Amino acid sequence: GVSHFKAEKLTGINRTVIKRIVLKYGLDYPSSPAK
16 A cells, blocks of 8 residues: 555665765664675
8 A cells, every 4th residue: 555655765765874974984784784
């Protein structure tokens, strides 16, 4: 439904923001294989 779509969209945005933060500050997430 629409709620599920919104949830997935927000999750995608959050992942993008996290990736940008990691790249910007050089933070290290051992649980994440991608850098």
